[in-house]
Amino acid sequence: MKIVSVSLLLLAGLSASGIVAAQACPGKLIAMKVIRQGYPDGPKLGELQLYWDAASGKNCARTVHSARTWDKPHWTEVRMSTCTRSNYDPRYGSCASGAPSKVDQKVYRFQAGPISLPGENRCVSAQGGIDAVANRPGGVHTYINTISGHCR
Helix, strand or coil, X not given: CHHHHHHHHHHHHHHHHCCCCCCCCCCEEXXXXXXXXXXXXXXXXEEEEEEEECCCCEEEEEEEECCCXXXXXXXXXXXXXXXXXXXXXXXXXXXXXXXXXXXXEEEECCEEEEEEEECCCCEEEEEEEEECCCCCCCCCCEEEEEXXXXXX
């Protein structure tokens, strides 16, 4: 019994200290885009991940740091919007303005998100970014990737 109690206390301490920091999205991973620095085969900074959870009818997105940026403070963001097919513009891969959306952005060491929005009978557009140098929003060193076109 003492071993179980000590193990639980140790896990609680690790979680509270931020060592166990990445939070998962529920559901199935339906799309992933690598976020690279500068050019298509540049250093990997992280990943934008998009999930679909059929049980809740929600999409979930997060931007996760890679080994290069893991446990280092960087401006990190994840954005997501969902809309009906009639409000989705396939030319730009995005929802019309006014669509339900969520954003999580600030200096993180592991990930931004997870963020969730209703996704049943809707299209989703998600965007993730990491600033490789400075820790400010919209900096010239923020590298971004987008996932769009998933309609349920």
